[in-house]
Amino acid sequence: xxxxxxxxxxxxxxxxxxxxxxxxxxxxxxxxxxxxxxxxxxxxxxxxxxxxxxxxxxxxxxxxxxxxxxxxxxxxxxxxxxxxxxxxxxxxxxxxxxxxxxxxxxxxxxxxxxxxxxxxxxxxxxxxxxxxxxxxxxxxxxxxxxxxxxxxxxxxxxxxxxxxxxxxxxxxxxxxxxxxxxxxxxxxxxxxxxxxxxxxxxxxxxxxxxxxxxxxxxxxxxxxxxxxxxxxxxxxxxxxxxxxxxxxxxxxxxxxxxxxxxxxxxxxxxxxxxxxxxxxxxxxxxxxxxxxxxxxxxxxxxxxxxxxxxxxxxxxxxxxxxxxxxxxxxxxxxxxxxxxxxxxxxxxxxxxxxxxxxxxxxxxxxxxxxxxxxxxxxxxxxxxxxxxxxxxxxxxxxxxxxxxxxxxxxxxxxxxxxxxxxxxxxxxxxxxxxxxxxxxxxxxxxxxxxxxxxxxxxxxxxxxxxxxxxxxxxxxxxxxxxxxxxxxxxxxxxxxxxxxxxxxxxxxxxxxxxxxxxxxxxxxxxxxxxxxxxxxxxxxxxxxxxxxxxxxxxxxxxxxxxxxxxxxxxxxxxxxxxxxxxxxxxxxxxxxxxxxxxxxxxxxxxxxxxxxxxxxxxxxxxxxxxxxxxxxxxxxxxxxxxxxxxxxxxxxxxxxxxxxxxxxxxxxxxxxxxxxxx
Amino acid sequence: xxxxxxxxxxxxxxxxxxxxxxxxxxxxxxxxxxxxxxxxxxxxxxxxxxxxxxxxxxxxxxxxxxxxxxxxxxxxxxxxxxxxxxxxxxxxxxxxxxxxxxxxxxxxxxxxxxxxxxxx
Numbered sequence: 044x045x046x047x048x049x050x051x052x053x054x055x056x057x058x059x060x061x062x063x064x065x066x067x068x069x070x071x072x073x074x075x076x077x078x079x080x081x082x083x084x085x086x087x088x089x090x091x092x093x094x095x096x097x098x099x100x101x102x103x104x105x106x107x108x109x110x111x112x113x114x115x116x117x118x119x120x121x122x123x124x125x126x127x128x129x130x131x132x133x134x135x136x137x138x139x140x141x142x143x144x145x146x147x148x149x150x151x152x153x154x155x156x157x158x159x160x161x162x163x164x165x166x167x168x169x170x171x172x173x174x175x176x177x178x179x180x181x182x183x184x185x186x187x188x189x190x191x192x193x194x195x196x197x198x199x200x201x202x203x204x205x206x207x208x209x210x211x212x213x214x215x216x217x218x219x220x221x222x223x224x225x226x227x228x229x230x231x232x233x234x235x236x237x238x239x240x241x242x243x244x245x246x247x248x249x250x251x252x253x254x255x256x257x258x259x260x261x262x263x264x265x266x267x268x269x270x271x272x273x274x275x276x277x278x279x280x281x282x283x284x285x286x287x288x289x290x291x292x293x294x295x296x297x298x299x300x301x302x303x304x305x306x307x308x309x310x311x312x313x314x315x316x317x318x319x320x321x322x323x324x325x326x327x328x329x330x331x332x333x334x335x336x337x338x339x340x341x342x343x344x345x346x347x348x349x350x351x352x353x354x355x356x357x358x359x360x361x362x363x364x365x366x367x368x369x370x371x372x373x374x375x376x377x378x379x380x381x382x383x384x385x386x387x388x389x390x391x392x393x394x395x396x397x398x399x400x401x402x403x404x405x406x407x408x409x410x411x412x413x414x415x416x417x418x419x420x421x422x423x424x425x426x427x428x429x430x431x432x433x434x435x436x437x438x439x440x441x442x443x444x445x446x447x448x449x450x451x452x453x454x455x456x457x458x459x460x461x462x463x464x465x466x467x468x469x470x471x472x473x474x475x476x477x478x479x480x481x482x483x484x485x486x487x488x489x490x491x492x493x494x495x496x497x498x499x500x501x502x503x504x505x506x507x508x509x510x511x512x513x514x515x516x517x518x519x520x521x522x523x524x525x526x527x528x529x530x531x532x533x534x535x536x537x538x539x540x541x542x543x544x545x546x547x548x549x550x551x552x553x554x555x556x557x558x559x560x561x562x563x564x565x566x567x568x569x570x571x572x573x574x575x576x577x578x579x580x581x582x583x584x585x586x587x588x589x590x591x592x593x594x595x596x597x598x599x600x601x602x603x604x605x606x607x608x609x610x611x612x613x614x615x616x617x618x619x620x621x622x623x624x625x626x627x628x629x630x631x632x633x634x635x636x637x638x639x640x641x642x643x644x645x646x647x648x649x650x651x652x653x654x655x656x657x658x659x660x661x662x663x664x665x666x667x668x669x670x671x672x673x674x675x676x677x678x679x680x681x682x683x684x685x686x687x688x689x690x691x692x693x694x695x696x697x698x699x700x701x702x703x704x705x706x707x708x709x710x711x712x713x714x715x716x717x718x719x720x721x
Numbered sequence: 722x723x724x725x726x727x728x729x730x731x732x733x734x735x736x737x738x739x740x741x742x743x744x745x746x747x748x749x750x751x752x753x754x755x756x757x758x759x760x761x762x763x764x765x766x767x768x769x770x771x772x773x774x775x776x777x778x779x780x781x782x783x784x785x786x787x788x789x790x791x792x793x794x795x796x797x798x799x800x801x802x803x804x805x806x807x808x809x810x811x812x813x814x815x816x817x818x819x820x821x822x823x824x825x826x827x828x829x830x831x832x833x834x835x836x837x838x839x840x841x
Contacts, residue, residue, distance in 0.1 A: 369804040380738060383828070384741060387741075
């Protein structure tokens, strides 16, 4: 039905048109009457498709302008009736005109064509409206999806989901039933107005039934209906309106939140205005989108829990080893002392044979305390408690000391320990006690596995990293560059089977074989040695042939050549877990160098995702890695304040800093923790 | 005769140590917990104290601090016995102020060497 509204002064013309148009079945007619305000109200209510208006009509221009400015009538076609050859100043305001005298055919055909125009405009208008709605929904969906990827917090994910639905679907009520991270059921109700108690219960029952239907058929929900935690969120708490039980008959949308076989919960929306097809698509898109991050969040939670448990266990284990070792030492002391008293004959004379046996007992006590010391070192390394006191030092005296230390044992087996320092060794940056430990482990091993009358050679010289055969190095933890001191400990003992070489650095590797061969030790020496070398940014190489002896070659970096600056942080992280220590050096170009003459390396005991850095072990320097996903990093020189700014502006990924008087590392850590939370 | 105070809750360690020290011509007085050790250190005016770290009532660190920060006793040399070789810094450092430390299990010659540094 097409609606035509007539605004005429000329009664004759009006009657004529009236009678002409009344014959048409598809036209509904209405004529204006009354004052101008009444007419405008009539126009507004009638929603005419076409308005026929006489030019001579009272306030004609004003009426036309009013019609056109009303959004409800903006597509209404206005046809002006003019006298022949009449000019009219507001002709362009109208959509068309007809001249007197009226011709029935022209009138009808003009009307018909304007009906069509009106219809097309209406359709266009509707399409436009839909399009902008879809565009809005699409925008929200897009934003939501990026929000989804930004969090691994389950309840936050549900919040984002509801927010997105609120924006795009403007629901009256949303009811969500999920299992929270503890596996307990949680019913979230978001409403605009306050819902009645009956409605809340009805929605709860409905959600539980939906939940049950979505689970495999016949399986009841794993929770008690009365034990569901209810979280209500009412938008307009001040309004008097209450959603009664009848609200449940509103148009509704329902979807399970699931991905593959994994089911998280159900969501249902209610709205007074019916949902459109696009709404359904949008709704499904959102529920679909949330499922994937929910799964990641669930996995993340599981992994975090397991990780914490493992960390605790590992710590417990190391602490246990540490306590036991300490406890073992105390009883060893009086045993050792008593033997010494007896041996010194201060408690009475003893036979030579007795002396022999007492000496044997004493030797074994020394061995036992050596093993305990190794166990302690290992547990310290694993808990990151091993102390390093790095200084610039000369290792030559330490090497010379080796001969003296092992002189007695070597003499007993008639083994000659030769030391050959081929050129003057420059000073290196190291913990000299640990360096001594490395070589005393290697030499004592060599002594153990070399038969009587053998020979041990310790040779030291300087090599360039290019001369080092990297394939022979044992699991390198830091890249090699520049010059190195090379110290090889070479024996002509029993050697190592080729297939055993990779295993000798494993914990307790000797245990298996020590059942067959009595060589002493529990096989921790090499494990510790390797980790000490790693801590010094060095490397170790093993060359051996069974029955022909073994050579252990240690490479320690020279100070001037420590300039490893690009470093694969991901692999460095792996080595943290194992060694507990990361060593970093710096580029010469940086100003840092000046202050670093004494402290070329820095230790970080641990960098985990949560960014925990053990302050005590860093001592003088801090290194901060806010984002560990970077494969390599650069550093720049700045104060802590500048650094904090850089972090805030996301300009800086890593920091190397001296302890600061005004703000120290823990302050920065706090600031950064807050930043990462956001 | 030089007087040495040995404080350790491990009776066996005290006994063996005092036996050896007596044989070397020192006079030994013994205490078996921290409280006793502290009061003897103050009352018996020893020439040197050998002090265990881990003890009931008052631990060795505290006794050492109490003596070293008291003008009356700060000149008495203190050798601490520990089961952890890593404690060196803590013992010798400013915090405790001990003169020497030895790690369990120790050789008697090692103890004697350290004592002679102060009492020779």
